[in-house]
Amino acid sequence: MKNKIIPIFLSIFFIIIFFIFYKGLQIPNIYIPKIDVKKSIPIFEAAILENDNQINSEDIFEENKFYLLNIWASWCLPCRDEHSLLINLNNQRDINIIGLNYKDNYENAKKFLKELGSPYKIVLLDKDGTIAIEWGAYGVPETFLIYNKKIIKKIIGPLDKNSMIEITELIK
Amino acid sequence: MNIFKYLIVIFFVFSFYTSNAQDKNTHNKITKNLRCLICQGQSVYDSDSEFANSVKILVEKKLNEGLNEKQIYDYLKNKYGEWILYDPEFTKNTYFLWLLPIFFFIIGGAIIFKLFIKRKN
Amino acid sequence: MASSIGLYSLFFGLSSSFLIIFFSIRNFKNLNIFDNKIISLTFLQLLFVIISFIGLILSFVNSDFSNETVYNHSHTTKPLFYKISGTWGNHEGSLLLWLLVLTLFIFIFLITSKQQNKQYRILTLLFQQIIIIGFFIFIIKTSNPFNYIFPVPIEGLGLNPILQDPALAIHPPILYLGYVGSSIIFSSTLAATTLKYISKEWAKHIKQWVLISWIFLTLGILLGSIWAYYELGWGGFWFWDPVENVSLMPWLALTTLLHCILVLEKRLTLTSWVVVLSISTFTLSMSGTFLVRSGILNSVHTFANDPDRGLFILIFLFCLIFLALFIFFFFHKVQVKDLNNFHWLSKETSILINNWFMMYFLTVVLIGTIYPIFLEVISSEKISVGPPFYNKLIIPFLIPFLLAMAIGPKLKWIKSDLQNKLNLILFLVVSILLSAFIVRMLNINFLLNTILVSSAFYLFFVTSVDFLTKKFKNLSQNIAHFGFSLFVLSILFNNIFSTEIITNLKIGETFKTEKFEINFQNIEKNKEQNFVSIIGKFSVENLDGNSTIMEPELRIYNQPNIVTSEADIKTNIFEDKFMTMNIVQNQEYFNIRYQTKPFMIWIWISVLLISFGGLKSLFIKRYEK
Numbered sequence: 077m078k079n080k081i082i083p084i085f086l087s088i089f090f091i092i093i094f095f096i097f098y099k100g101l102q103i104p105n106i107y108i109p110k111i112d113v114k115k116s117i118p119i120f121e122a123a124i125l126e127n128d129n130q131i132n133s134e135d136i137f138e139e140n141k142f143y144l145l146n147i148w149a150s151w152c153l154p155c156r157d158e159h160s161l162l163i164n165l166n167n168q169r170d171i172n173i174i175g176l177n178y179k180d181n182y183e184n185a186k187k188f189l190k191e192l193g194s195p196y197k198i199v200l201l202d203k204d205g206t207i208a209i210e211w212g213a214y215g216v217p218e219t220f221l222i223y224n225k226k227i228i229k230k231i232i233g234p235l236d237k238n239s240m241i242e243i244t245e246l247i248k
Numbered sequence: 249m250n251i252f253k254y255l256i257v258i259f260f261v262f263s264f265y266t267s268n269a270q271d272k273n274t275h276n277k278i279t280k281n282l283r284c285l286i287c288q289g290q291s292v293y294d295s296d297s298e299f300a301n302s303v304k305i306l307v308e309k310k311l312n313e314g315l316n317e318k319q320i321y322d323y324l325k326n327k328y329g330e331w332i333l334y335d336p337e338f339t340k341n342t343y344f345l346w347l348l349p350i351f352f353f354i355i356g357g358a359i360i361f362k363l364f365i366k367r368k369n
Numbered sequence: 370m371a372s373s374i375g376l377y378s379l380f381f382g383l384s385s386s387f388l389i390i391f392f393s394i395r396n397f398k399n400l401n402i403f404d405n406k407i408i409s410l411t412f413l414q415l416l417f418v419i420i421s422f423i424g425l426i427l428s429f430v431n432s433d434f435s436n437e438t439v440y441n442h443s444h445t446t447k448p449l450f451y452k453i454s455g456t457w458g459n460h461e462g463s464l465l466l467w468l469l470v471l472t473l474f475i476f477i478f479l480i481t482s483k484q485q486n487k488q489y490r491i492l493t494l495l496f497q498q499i500i501i502i503g504f505f506i507f508i509i510k511t512s513n514p515f516n517y518i519f520p521v522p523i524e525g526l527g528l529n530p531i532l533q534d535p536a537l538a539i540h541p542p543i544l545y546l547g548y549v550g551s552s553i554i555f556s557s558t559l560a561a562t563t564l565k566y567i568s569k570e571w572a573k574h575i576k577q578w579v580l581i582s583w584i585f586l587t588l589g590i591l592l593g594s595i596w597a598y599y600e601l602g603w604g605g606f607w608f609w610d611p612v613e614n615v616s617l618m619p620w621l622a623l624t625t626l627l628h629c630i631l632v633l634e635k636r637l638t639l640t641s642w643v644v645v646l647s648i649s650t651f652t653l654s655m656s657g658t659f660l661v662r663s664g665i666l667n668s669v670h671t672f673a674n675d676p677d678r679g680l681f682i683l684i685f686l687f688c689l690i691f692l693a694l695f696i697f698f699f700f701h702k703v704q705v706k707d708l709n710n711f712h713w714l715s716k717e718t719s720i721l722i723n724n725w726f727m728m729y730f731l732t733v734v735l736i737g738t739i740y741p742i743f744l745e746v747i748s749s750e751k752i753s754v755g756p757p758f759y760n761k762l763i764i765p766f767l768i769p770f771l772l773a774m775a776i777g778p779k780l781k782w783i784k785s786d787l788q789n790k791l792n793l794i795l796f797l798v799v800s801i802l803l804s805a806f807i808v809r810m811l812n813i814n815f816l817l818n819t820i821l822v823s824s825a826f827y828l829f830f831v832t833s834v835d836f837l838t839k840k841f842k843n844l845s846q847n848i849a850h851f852g853f854s855l856f857v858l859s860i861l862f863n864n865i866f867s868t869e870i871i872t873n874l875k876i877g878e879t880f881k882t883e884k885f886e887i888n889f890q891n892i893e894k895n896k897e898q899n900f901v902s903i904i905g906k907f908s909v910e911n912l913d914g915n916s917t918i919m920e921p922e923l924r925i926y927n928q929p930n931i932v933t934s935e936a937d938i939k940t941n942i943f944e945d946k947f948m949t950m951n952i953v954q955n956q957e958y959f960n961i962r963y964q965t966k967p968f969m970i971w972i973w974i975s976v977l978l979i980s981f982g983g984l985k986s987l988f989i990k991r992y993e994k
Contacts, residue, residue: 082698083694083698086694087691087694090687090690090691090694094683094687096742096743096746096747097659097665097683097742098680098683099746100665100742100743100745100746101663101664101665101676101679101680101683102676103745103746179298179302204301204302204305205298205299205301205302205305205306206302206305206306206309208302209302209303209306209324209327210327211327212327212328214285214286214299214328215286215298215299276869280756281755281757283753283755289608289610289611290603290608291755294603294605295603296934296951296960329751330750330751330752330753331751331752331753332753333752333753334753334754334755334756334757334758335755335757335758335761336752336753336754336758341744341748341750341752342740342744342752344740345736345737345740345744345754345758346758346762348732348736349729349732349733349736349762350762352728352729352732353725353729353732353766356725356728356729357725360721360722360724360725364710364711364717364718364721
């Protein structure tokens with residue numbers, strides 16, 4: 077009887093391992109940070125594109141208003157694609173869109189906005205990318221929907237029709 | 249035997265110079281421990297991607313602000329989750345990770361001792 | 370055309386399996402005469418796989434884009450050498466390489482084992498056929514290298530330029546000879562267990578195969594690390610990346626097995642453990658294949674991820690595991706003769722200690738690699754396990770391990786007396802005193818490092834003295850252990866004495882530190898066969914006034930559209946000088962990283978020495994004192 081214990085135990089052990097690996101295969105490999113907890117927006121200081129002043133984020137984000145923070149750069153091709161969607165949103169809805177220009181050249185950024193138009197109420201400069209990190213972003217483009225100084229939704233990658241629909245639902 | 253004494257002296261001299269290496273600073277240590285989130289398996293220290301470079305600048309800023317290593321890790325963990333750290337912290341999620349190997353080591357030693365070593369009668 | 374032949378050849382190869390099985394079973398009961406048809410059929414199967422493999426190579430060489438694999442992984446402008454090596458640089462082609470090694474090794478096994486028990490040979494062949502059939506089906510069903518696409522594209526999607534490197538071209542074949550070669554050990558162990566043939570004669574026979582597999586695996590891993598160092602541009606050679614770990618685990622099991630076979634060969638004991646290790650080695654290889662190709666792990670060099678393939682390998686792997694478990698528990702009887710009482714100061718015990726530590730290292734690597742998967746399945750938390758984990762758990766244990774490596778080989782079988790061991794103990798005492806003395810002079814953080822260095826030195830001294838005074842009992846073991854001490858020492862000194870400078874420079878600028886002066890002289894642009902090359906010219910002058918010209922390069926490929934950074938590495942026996950260059954976004958500056966890395970070349974040389982030790986054991990008889 078004692079001889080049977082080890083093989084039975086091992087068989088059960090390996091069956092369990094099998095199922096864990098089986099389940100593991102079905103989990104997607106891309107890491108998306110948890111966004112179900114509504115995090116507070118970071119407090120930071122940044123330079124403004126339009127003039128050479130600094131501004132504190134506390135002065136930008138007010139209560140009871142919706143904001144969209146869009147991280148973009150002139151060298152980022154998907155940012156060009158989503159730009160027109162942002163302009164439409166700005167025209168059609170009552171929402172303030174704040175731009176965060178990420179690791180960009182000043183002249184190129186201005187050219188970009190001149191060429192494609194600007195949906196942004198204000199454009200902040202993030203020369204070294206550290207402000208984007210404050211927001212927990214890791215690339216461009218990324219967009220955050222904000223209300224009462226909390227992040228309600230985070231979109232990684234360029235905006236498309238679906239994400240625009242989601243946003244318009246949420247800001248009603 | 250004389251060769252040995254010679255070699256031992258050389259070794260001693262070598263070790264003396266190791267005091268220089270202490271200067272490898274905390275910045276490198278921290279960035280080596282951070283995962284570059286947009287790369288496929290590289291640390292922030294090794295990577296040259298935009299994200300990695302920004303993190304390097306951020307770590308430097310935080311160090312200058314006076315934060316210590318743990319505080320910087322906590323800060324980044326807060327933004328990106330535990331996945332960004334290569335050194336898994338010892339939390340309830342990782343007890344088994346750290347303890348299982350040690351456990352096996354002890355069990356292995358016990359088995360070997362009990363089963364194989366002749367006890368003096 | 371070549372692709373069609375390749376595909377048909379695969380089917381023929383699979384069919385031969387069934388013929389082989391038929392004739393083998395029929396011949397099994399006849400205890401006397403070995404049916405040579407079986408060997409011919411095995412050779413035929415090998416031939417079919419070779420033809421199939423050549424078919425794929427030709428498709429690559431001819432840039433036959435009607436073949437989906439060639440389309441995905443090749444390009445007309447790729448140099449010929451890399452078109453050929455591109456054959457096995459992708460998922461489907463590498464599986465064909467698996468089959469090639471599986472069929473080649475079993476054929477060689479059959480023709481070199483003619484003095485062995487006939488039933489044992491047939492049964493080994495049968496077990497190996499199970500694995501071979503599994504792979505045939507896997508390839509044909511999920512990973513066909515001969516898929517036809519229509520309309521035929523004019524141009525291929527190109528191979529990643531990082532993979533166009535000579536070291537990486539031969540890394541898979543060499544690695545697979547070791548990695549896949551352990552299948553023979555698996556099959557023959559199962560066969561020997563079933564027939565109750567585990568004996569000294571069997572151990573002697575299988576030892577050759579363990580050595581062959583081990584040597585190739587060591588060299589294969591070495592090549593992978595050399596490639597990483599020279600190609601990937603971060604100056605490191607081992608990152609505890611899952612794919613690296615997956616090749617290291619069978620190596621650890623194989624090294625342990627090698628030591629155990631020594632014991633089994635001399636003194637019939639530890640039989641059960643040898644069987645377990647043999648089975649585990651190949652199981653680890655298969656598990657590694659699963660982890661890397663299924664997409665379950667996130668890593669630098671995974672193949673294209675496909676959960677369907679993952680499921681197949683998973684089921685196949687666990688079938689093999691359960692088969693092995695069944696055979697072990699049903700057939701293996703622990704021999705009463707097994708002498709299991711070892712004196713504490715004996716060679717047997719020192720090998721047990723080796724096993725103890727090696728298995729510990731194996732569990733560290735295994736748990737570190739797999740734990741994130743388990744955690745994510747059970748609790749949806751995602752964590753990373755990286756170098757700090759492995760370093761913390763492995764490095765402290767290296768210290769007693771190195772000491773055991775020095776003392777172990779000097780002990781006698783059964784029992785050693787303490788009298789002639791006085792010298793060894795004296796060395797140990799000296800090493801410890803020295804470390805304590807040094808530690809008091811340096812920062813306390815260095816305690817671990819200096820003890821580690823001193824134990825590595827201890828092994829180094831003991832093995833070199835043995836070599837020089839010809840007092841070694843076994844030359845191959847002496848060389849291999851010496852190589853290992855050199856390996857540890859090179860890595861330690863490399864870590865301690867490396868320096869690095871990172872800075873941004875414009876053309877004409879100079880960067881000064883206490884020890885170096887780096888001047889950015891100019892830039893040269895060239896157009897090559899499949900990329901545009903930007904070479905930066907830097908002069909690095911050190912304190913002595915000696916200057917070196919470093920020329921790191923940036924390559925802009927058109928197919929696929931990526932930029933790679935080629936480090937300039939100047940190697941000599943004392944140190945490597947290492948420089949990489951990157952464009953800083955949107956500015957005229959270049960980001961320069963300059964490292965001096967002492968003793969790098971000794972890391973590679975020491976691993977070569979270790980393999981050489983194994984190689985020597987394969988060819989020359991050992992004279993045991």
